[in-house]
Amino acid sequence: MNPxxxxxxxxxxxxxxxxxxxxxxFVLVAQQAFSTETGFSLxxxxxxxxxxxxxxxxxxxxxxxxxxxxxxxGLALLMATMVxxxxxxxxxxxxxxxxxxxxxxxxxxxxxxxxxxxxxxxNSMMNGLGVIDQPVNLLSYQNPGMVFLAIALAEIWRATAxxxxxxxxxxxxxxxxxxxxxxxxxxxxxxxxxxxxxxLLRPSLQxxxxxxxxxxxxxxxxxxxxxxxxxxxxxxxxxxxxxDLRNGGAAAAMALIILAISIGFTxxxxxxxxxxxxxxx
Amino acid sequence: xxxxxxxxxxxxxxxxxxxxxxxxxxxxQEFMVLLGASGxxxxxLLRIIAGLETATSGEVWIGGRxxxxxxxxxxxxxxxxxxxxxxxxxxxxxNIGFGLRxxxxxxxxxxxxxxxxxxxxxxxxxxxxxxxxLSGGQRQRVAVARALAMEPDVILMDEPLSNLDALLxxxxxAELKGVLAESKTTAIYVTHDQVEAMSMADRxxxxxxxxxxxxxxxxxxxxxxxxxxxxxxxxxxxxNFLPANPQGGGKWSVAGQTWDGPATEKPLLQFAIRPEDxxxxxEGLTAIAKVVEPLGAHILVTCDVAGSQFRVILDSEMxxxxxxxxxxSPQPGRAxxxxxxxxxxxx
Amino acid sequence: xxDTVAIDASADTRKWGxxxxxxxxxxxxxWVLVPIxxxxxxxxxxPETVTSFPKPFWPEFDLASLTFFAGFDGMLSALKNSIIVxxxxxxxxxxxxxxxxxxxxRFEFRGKGTFRLLILLTRAFPLPxxxxxxxxxxxxxxxxxxxxxxxLVHTTLAIPFSVLITFSLFSGIPxxxxxxxxxxxxxxxxxxxxxxxxxxxxxxxxxxxxxxxISWNEVFxxxxxxxxxRTLTAFLLQNLNTSPLHLKFAGGFILVVxxxxxxxxxxxxxxxxxxxxxx
Numbered sequence: 001m002n003p004x005x006x007x008x009x010x011x012x013x014x015x016x017x018x019x020x021x022x023x024x025x026f027v028l029v030a031q032q033a034f035s036t037e038t039g040f041s042l043x044x045x046x047x048x049x050x051x052x053x054x055x056x057x058x059x060x061x062x063x064x065x066x067x068x069x070x071x072x073x074g075l076a077l078l079m080a081t082m083v084x085x086x087x088x089x090x091x092x093x094x095x096x097x098x099x100x101x102x103x104x105x106x107x108x109x110x111x112x113x114x115x116x117x118x119x120x121x122x123n124s125m126m127n128g129l130g131v132i133d134q135p136v137n138l139l140s141y142q143n144p145g146m147v148f149l150a151i152a153l154a155e156i157w158r159a160t161a162x163x164x165x166x167x168x169x170x171x172x173x174x175x176x177x178x179x180x181x182x183x184x185x186x187x188x189x190x191x192x193x194x195x196x197x198x199x200l201l202r203p204s205l206q207x208x209x210x211x212x213x214x215x216x217x218x219x220x221x222x223x224x225x226x227x228x229x230x231x232x233x234x235x236x237x238x239x240x241x242x243x244d245l246r247n248g249g250a251a252a253a254m255a256l257i258i259l260a261i262s263i264g265f266t267x268x269x270x271x272x273x274x275x276x277x278x279x280x281x
Numbered sequence: 282x283x284x285x286x287x288x289x290x291x292x293x294x295x296x297x298x299x300x301x302x303x304x305x306x307x308x309x310q311e312f313m314v315l316l317g318a319s320g321x322x323x324x325x326l327l328r329i330i331a332g333l334e335t336a337t338s339g340e341v342w343i344g345g346r347x348x349x350x351x352x353x354x355x356x357x358x359x360x361x362x363x364x365x366x367x368x369x370x371x372x373x374x375x376n377i378g379f380g381l382r383x384x385x386x387x388x389x390x391x392x393x394x395x396x397x398x399x400x401x402x403x404x405x406x407x408x409x410x411x412x413x414x415l416s417g418g419q420r421q422r423v424a425v426a427r428a429l430a431m432e433p434d435v436i437l438m439d440e441p442l443s444n445l446d447a448l449l450x451x452x453x454x455a456e457l458k459g460v461l462a463e464s465k466t467t468a469i470y471v472t473h474d475q476v477e478a479m480s481m482a483d484r485x486x487x488x489x490x491x492x493x494x495x496x497x498x499x500x501x502x503x504x505x506x507x508x509x510x511x512x513x514x515x516x517x518x519x520x521n522f523l524p525a526n527p528q529g530g531g532k533w534s535v536a537g538q539t540w541d542g543p544a545t546e547k548p549l550l551q552f553a554i555r556p557e558d559x560x561x562x563x564e565g566l567t568a569i570a571k572v573v574e575p576l577g578a579h580i581l582v583t584c585d586v587a588g589s590q591f592r593v594i595l596d597s598e599m600x601x602x603x604x605x606x607x608x609x610s611p612q613p614g615r616a617x618x619x620x621x622x623x624x625x626x627x628x
Numbered sequence: 629x630x631d632t633v634a635i636d637a638s639a640d641t642r643k644w645g646x647x648x649x650x651x652x653x654x655x656x657x658x659w660v661l662v663p664i665x666x667x668x669x670x671x672x673x674x675p676e677t678v679t680s681f682p683k684p685f686w687p688e689f690d691l692a693s694l695t696f697f698a699g700f701d702g703m704l705s706a707l708k709n710s711i712i713v714x715x716x717x718x719x720x721x722x723x724x725x726x727x728x729x730x731x732x733x734r735f736e737f738r739g740k741g742t743f744r745l746l747i748l749l750t751r752a753f754p755l756p757x758x759x760x761x762x763x764x765x766x767x768x769x770x771x772x773x774x775x776x777x778x779x780l781v782h783t784t785l786a787i788p789f790s791v792l793i794t795f796s797l798f799s800g801i802p803x804x805x806x807x808x809x810x811x812x813x814x815x816x817x818x819x820x821x822x823x824x825x826x827x828x829x830x831x832x833x834x835x836x837x838x839x840x841x842i843s844w845n846e847v848f849x850x851x852x853x854x855x856x857x858r859t860l861t862a863f864l865l866q867n868l869n870t871s872p873l874h875l876k877f878a879g880g881f882i883l884v885v886x887x888x889x890x891x892x893x894x895x896x897x898x899x900x901x902x903x904x905x906x907x
Contacts, residue, residue, distance in 0.1 A: 003735070006816075010731035011743055013724040014791060021758065021784040022750055028761030082653060095895050096657050099664070102887030104845030106861050110880030111667045117873065121666050124683040157663060165898050218756065221847040221861070224868055225876075235848065242760055242852055255757040262753070333807050353810040366808035370826045379822075383813030431812065 032252035044253035048241070057232035064148070064233070065216035068155045072212060073205070075156070076163035081193065083164075084171050094168070101161040108158035109225025113139075116150040116226065139226060147227045154222045159215060163208040170204025171197065206273045213269065214262045234258050283344040283357070283434035283467045284309050285330070290339030292325055299325045301491045303339070307467060307484075312458070315471045316478040317488035318514070323471045324439055326488070330469065331360050331437050344434055354383075356435075359428035363440040365420040367412040373399075373423050374408040380431045398426040401460055418449045425457065429464060436461065438470045442477065454480055475515055479503070487511050505617070509624040512553050512617065518581070521559075521591045525552040525618070533618075536566050536587040540611070543618050543627045550627060551619040556581070557594040558615035565610035568593070570601050582607070664884065670877040697878035700871075706863035707882065709775055710844060713859055716779035717843035718836045721786035722794075726832065729794025734803065750788045758784060759849035766853065773855045781849045786839035793838065793897070797831040798824070834894040841890045845883070 036043050048054055083094055100108065115121045116138050123135040138146045174197065182192045198205075220235035234254060241251035285307040292300040300322045307313045315323040328334040330341055332353035341349040348356045359380070368376050374395055375382075381391045399405045402422040412420055421441065428436050441457075442450045458481050461468050472478055478485050479499045486496040487510070495507035506512040512520040525533040531544035535552045542550065557579075568584035568591055575597060582601050584591045593609060595601065618627045672687035675696060697703055731737070732744065759781055763772065771777035801824055809819035850862040858866065864879045891898075 004737075007731040007735035007737040007740075010727040010735075014728040014787060015743070015746070017724055017787065018746060018750065018784070021762070021780055022753075022755075025758040025761040025765075026753075028765065029757065032761060032764075078652075079656060082649070082656075086653075091895070093653060093657065095891060096660055098895070098898060099660055099888060099891050101898075102841050102845075102890040103884055104847065104861060104887075106847045106864060107845070107880045107883035107887070110864075110876050111663045111884070114666045114670050114877060114880075115663060119683065119873070121683055121685075124685075157659070214753075218848075220756075221865060224865060228869065238757070238760075239848065239851065242763070248760070248764065251760050255760055258757065259753065331807075331811060333810065352815060353807075354813045354815065358811060360808065360811040362804045362808055364802060364804055366802065366804040368805060368808075368823055370823075379809070380812035383818070427808075427812070437811075 029252045029255050032249055033256045036249060044249040045257075048237075048250050048253050048257070053232050053237060057234050057237050060231055061217060061219065061233045061235075064152060064155070064219060065213060067148075067152050068159075069209070069212055069216055072156055072160045072163055073209065075160050076167050076208070079160070079164050080167040080171055081197065083168055097164055098161045100158045101165065103158060104221070105158060105219070106221035106225060108154050109222040112150055112154035112157070112222075113225055116146070139230070141230050144230070147231050150226050151219075151223055151231060154226060155216070155219065158222070159212065162215075163212055166204050166208040166211070167201065170201050173204075174200045202273050202275050206269060206275075209269045209273070210266050213265045217258055217262050217265075234261075284342075285435060285467060285469070286340075286342040287326070287330070288340040288342070290326070290329060290336045290341065292322075292329060292334065292337050299491055300329075300336075303491075303493060305486060305493060305496060307469065309344075310465050310467055312461060312468045312470065312481060312483040314478040314482035314485045315469065315488055316473070316475060316485050318473060321488040322491040323473075323488045327437055327439055327469060327471045330435075331358055332356055357433055358435045358437055359431040359433035361424045361428050361436070361438040361441045363443060365412075365417075365424040365444075367415070367420050367423050367427075369412050371411075372408065373404065373410050373412075373415070376412070376423055377408075377427045377430050379427065394430050394432075395426075398429045401429065401463075402426040417445055418453065421445060421453060425460070429460070432464075433466060435467045435469065436464075438468065440472055441470075443472070443474070450477075457481070475517070487514065489514070505626065506553075507626050509551065509553075509619045509621075512619070516555060518556055518592045520553040520555050520617070521593075522619075523552045523586065523589060523591070525550045536589075538566055538610075540616070542616070545627055547620055547622075547627070549621055551621055553617045553619060554611050554615060556592045558612045559593045559609045560612055561595065561599070562608055562610040565608040566591075568607045568609050570603055570605045570607060573601050573603060667877060667881055667884065670874070671881040673874075675872065675874040693874040693878045697875055697882070700875060702858065702863060703860075703875075703879070706858045706860045709854070709857050710860040712775045713779045713782060713850075714840045714843040716776060717782040717786055718840040720779060720783040721790040721839040722832060722836050724783070725787045725790030726794045728791045729796075730798050732791070732795045733798035747788050747791050750784070755785050756846065756848035759852040763852055772853070773857050775857060778850055778853045778859065779843070781853060782843035782846055783839075785846065785849075786842045789842070790835050790839055793835040794828075794832065797828050797835070797897075800831075801827055831897055834897040837890050837893050841886060844886055 033044050034040055034042070079097055083090060083097070086093060103111075113120070117123075118135050118137045118139075120138075122138065123132070126132045127135075137143075139150060140147075178196050178200070179192055182196055187195065218235055219233055220239065223231055223233050223236055235258065238251050238254040238258065241247045241254060285305075287303055287305045287307075290300060290303040291298070303326060305313075315326060317323045325334060329336045329349075332348075332351060336349060339349070340347055343357060353360075367373075368379065371379065377395045377398060378391045381394060386394075395408070396405065399408060402425055404419060404422045404426060407415065407419060407423070412423070415423065421444075424441070442453055445453060454477060470478075470481065482499050484496060485499055485502050487494045487502060489510045495502055495511050497505075497507070502511060503515055506515060506520070509522075513522070523535050525535045525542065526549065527547065528534050528539055531541060532539050533542035533550060533552065540552075542552070566586055568586045570582050570584050572583040574581040574583075576594075578597055579594045580597050580599065580601060582593050582595060584593060584607065593607075601607070619625065620627050669683075669685070669687045671693055672689050672691070674688065674690040674692040677683070677688060677690070728743075728747075732740065762777075762781060766772040766774075766777045771780070805823050805827075806819050809823045810816075814822060845861065847861040847865055850859045851865050854862050860879065860883065864871075864876065864883075868876065
């Protein structure tokens, strides 16, 4: 076949598919969000924003992201640098650390439910240590802090792996010579990390953060498994509008709000971690 | 019979002109080397002949058949690649037999031909191995054997030895030349290594900025470069150049000396001479030695002649020290003259 | 004298550094593995033990929970649906995505930049939200509550990955291998079959498994788009409030098993998947 046309033939299926199931639905969702029976209006947005659960679910989602993401960045950086200098057992350790990558948020929620539940392992452990002698209901409305902690831990447990993989790949791209040069000039291990690894890792950090932050705003099943309705989040409210309240317009408006927040944070991250032209590896 | 004719072939990548109107005829069974620095268009020309690249304009004929519209498999060519391109998922046997299997030859015929070329390339004992278990030199042999097994009219080679170390390269050079002469195929061989070109070629095409500057036998290219570029590219070190002013009657003044030259009316010429073609004489050019490099049998002396750099190769019996003054003259018949306007040789 | 002291001190620091390093590695491994182990205990315990207090830290290898799970109404068909949807997603995302990956790695063409941007863009959007408008659209086209309809949405999630992974896989195969095949009597298609495909098959398998797991794990779109034909994730989510604990744990465990196999199967390609994001 003509090599001029061939590439277009090859990308045609993906393009058509993404237009149908990615671009078109976004047009639809916007349409749905901005329209009621009377035509164009902001009523759907007014409705969801004025609902009493909206501020609390927005606050919860943002707080959770603020608590979880920075911790994950630190943890993933620590793990990545440790893996990088590992000689024996590197593959096995990496395999173990990346296991959560394949685990769904729902399964992660259930796993941590096994720990935090009233008959869970945390209660049994505290009993073993003599702290309590009766099982305590940790995940109740009397313990909002504990619910938050359980959800945050489950998120950290589940979603650090994805950052780890991106960062390990990124560190692998940094030539060893830079470290040797820095060592010759007398840089301490900490200085080598902060002056070489971190700046050169910026593109990977960017990717990891964007991906992670977007996923953080999509948090849904972990919360459903651990907090139920105790801990409203944006995505859960969207699901409730669509499914329990059968209000498609409101659900679409929620979706657009989540989308706007995601795009906003993506832009902030891209701007904050931008790499000057010509300064990449 | 597989004579190759390249007629008015040009190639551009967007605004960049990679080849300008190339015309070249390669005789049946000739070993033609395309020689030039990287980016001169030699690989592009080879890939156009192979059909891996399409020419913007022009025609390619092999054995009296126009082939530039055919796909590579229908051109009667075989190719050896710079990085060998030995298929990693097949054994050496299946690699060599790959083209034969594509032609759906019977099994015993495949075996016979694979074993024959494997014997030719001395890799009979490697037939069951995979490319991961081979050294660079062995992979090279497999790549050549795979091309030979096709019994092609034309064999095309794109810098096939450039990834080998120096000693192995020298060994393969001689072997490849022998095998190709025996197989009676027409060969086009691309390289940037002039020693390779000199030692292997029947004819060398020196390429520069998308043009063939000279196509001639190695000794002709060395002795009678057709253009300044060839003179300054071939030879290690290449020719020396000095400006020459006309004195009338075929006499030219070069750095204060008057020598016989071509009888033309040009206002200025470039005098050119190979470093080994200068000798020490009683009278001649005044050269101040700057750097002296012993090369074993000879010494290479970099001098200053009237403000220009000038290199001479002298016998190592002579002791020359930096700062010393030498008087030099060209050996008779070895000086060449170029017209600075056209950069072409003047007889 | 002072020299030896200094050397001893630095040797001491190094030893403690090593201890700290190793124990951190061990702790982080435990951090990942122990929660999964707890889930395993619960799954392999009888329903009574699951709700008992205090809990044993050793599984009793009682299959009652799993049997209950298998017998629970709708659970097995949910499991079957999950597998069907994930298998469809796997096939579609490779069949649709791989040609584009090949085009990106082998050709320079107008609009290549825009196309790559479109692919990358999909990763910067909360894709499960797509399920909302599609729910309406699917009802109109009769795709609502079908495995195929859900697989289409999951394929949208998986396609950016399959394009980028196959792009990096194809780029890892030197073009000269294909060119050599062309000069040896192949056309584009046979060269692809005989040379590229055998070399790329393990990588394609890995990216297919990746697509499978993306679909297998997806909760939101599955819950929105299916009603009768629930997938396992959607079924578990729907019954979170009502189902007994041991059912949740058994279901969670069934969800986790493919993940363990998946990460093991694709561990070699994990970085190819993301390394590309760094360029």
